[in-house]
Each structure stands twice: as structure tokens, then as C-alpha cells.
Amino acid sequence: MSDSIQPVKVLSKTTWTPTLFSFTVTRPESFKFTAGQFVRLGVNPSKLMVYKNKERQVDDSDNPVNEDIFRAYSIVSSPFDEELEFFSIVIPDGAFTSQLQHLQVGDELLLKTTPFGFLTLARYQKPLPKDLWLLATGTGLAPFLSMLQDLQTWQDYDNIILAYSARTKSELAYVERIQQITEDFTSLVDNPAKFTFVPIVTRESVEGALTERLPKLLLDGTLQRHVGLELDPESTHIMLCGNPDMVEDTKEALKSLGLTMNRRGEGNIAVENYW
């Protein structure tokens, strides 16, 4: 498909915290993607209405030339959904999200229709090992939600572990949706993978959540014990997404445990950095 820019309409918005929100948009008919991929979303400040002095109005003050601004966004929804869903941070002085945070149902965004990215399960050669570990910080959860809404994922592995780290409980978004996805997908597949969700909250104490950063949890074996599985190089695929420091530190921790980067289909670890 050529990389056309198509207008998409905002259909819903969910605000998790003042700096985290999700939204759905219309899906252009011919737009196809693989679970785990990302697209470039655009705003044109002359089209996105914002609140200024409590009144909704066009804001082009930070963008006097009125150019479209594009940023990479992982797709949360499944490749089979009719709408496209995204999960976004708000960086108060970020060129893109300082605009995007004001979007409302009915607003128009721009979508570049070429999907990108290799954080997909298709990158792994068959035969597949039995365990799939998905490790995310913050909005890096997005591609894993898409994978978990693909029946194939539940068919292909015996065990799926999703560990999701946020600073506070309120920033641990999508917890109920994860529960719902698990119920829906395990009822649709014969012999579905056993799923373990591991919430991690690092800056406050929350019942049921681990509190340390991912590299430490892996290096001292806490995560493996919590889940009841070893990180065996023969039986493990492991994907990391989100904060680049987490990706780097976790990658090093995993290598020291004997796992290898996935290249040309072989090896355990696949990663995506968000900045």
C-alpha cells in the first residue's frame, strides 16, 4: 500500500490520568497491519480544536507555519477491529502531544497508511517455543494489547506472561481490559495459552503488584518465581517495549541470563524503543 495520508475521525476518548489517555479513530477501509506494528499519526493544529482560556478554538500559536506534525504510535486494537485504538502519553511541552491531549470526539487526525515495525510475532521462526514474555513500561503496553487480541497468539504459545510497569497505580491503565481480553480469547480457542498478568508499580505500594524495576526482578529471579517459569533460551520468546532505558537495562539483564537477541528469526529477544 502506498504511504498515503488519510483523514481519520476520533470516535471515542478515555482519560486515564492527566498525562495518559486512549482514543479510537475510524479505520480507512484499505488499511491493514500486523499486531505489534505502529503508524504515524498526525495533527494539523488548524484542524484540531483546543481549549484556550476555557474556550474551544483553533490553536496555531506554536505552529505558525501551520504544518502537520506526525509521530509514531503503536496500534492497540487488533488487526481485525473496525476501529483503530491508540494509547498516548501527554508531554506538556511536546510538539505533538501538547496538541493531541485536547482532542475530542469528532475531531480529525491524519494517518499515514504504511504500517511499520518488527515487534511482531511473525519475526520469529517456527517451530515456536512454548513461552511468550511481553514486558512493557508505560504506553509501551500498546503493541502487546494488539497481539493479545489476535487468536493466533493464544494458539501458538503454551504460556503468555504480560509484565507491565508504571510509576503509580493510576498510570497502570487497561487492567480491566486485559482481564476482559483474557476471558474473551481463552474462551474462543481450544487449549489456549495460560496467561499470567504481572502488574508492576514502582513508586507506590499496591496490593498484588510487584514494586521493583524489571531488570532487577529478572536478575534476582523474582519475576520468574512469581510466574512459576524459568527463562530458558530453548523455550522463550521475550519482547520489550517502552522506555529506552528499561529496554537497554532489561536487554542486558536477559543476555546475562543466557538469552540472545532475535536476528533473522533466531534468538529470544525483540525490542522497541519509544524515544
Ligand SMILES: Cc1cc2nc3c(=O)[nH]c(=O)nc-3n(C[C@H](O)[C@H](O)[C@H](O)COP(=O)(O)OP(=O)(O)OC[C@H]3O[C@@H](n4cnc5c(N)ncnc54)[C@H](O)[C@@H]3O)c2cc1C
Ligand atoms: C515505534 C514507536 C512507537 C510509539 N508508540 C507510541 C504510543 O503508542 N503511544 C505514545 O504515547 N507514544 C508512542 N511513541 C512516542 C511518540 O512517537 C511521541 O514521542 C510522543 O507522542 C510524544 O510526542 P511529543 O511531540 O509530544 O514529544 P516528543 O518531542 O516526541 O518527546 C519528548 C520527550 O517525551 C518523552 N516521551 C516521548 N514519548 C513518550 C512516551 N510514549 N511515554 C513516555 N515518555 C515519552 C521522551 O523523554 C521524549 O524525549 C512511539 C514512538 C516510537 C518510536
Ligand SMILES: NC(=O)c1ccc[n+]([C@@H]2O[C@H](COP(=O)([O-])OP(=O)(O)OC[C@H]3O[C@@H](n4cnc5c(N)ncnc54)[C@H](OP(=O)(O)O)[C@@H]3O)[C@@H](O)[C@H]2O)c1
Ligand atoms: N508519568 C507522569 O506523570 C509524567 C507526566 C508528564 C511527563 N512525563 C514524562 O514522560 C516520561 C516518562 O513517562 P512514563 O510515565 O511512561 O514513565 P517512565 O519513566 O517510562 O516509567 C514507566 C515505568 O518504567 C519504569 N522504568 C523507568 N526506567 C526504567 C529502567 N531503566 N528499567 C526498568 N524500568 C524502568 C519506571 O520505573 P521508576 O518509577 O523506577 O522510574 C516505571 O515503572 C518522562 O519523559 C516524563 O518526564 C511523565
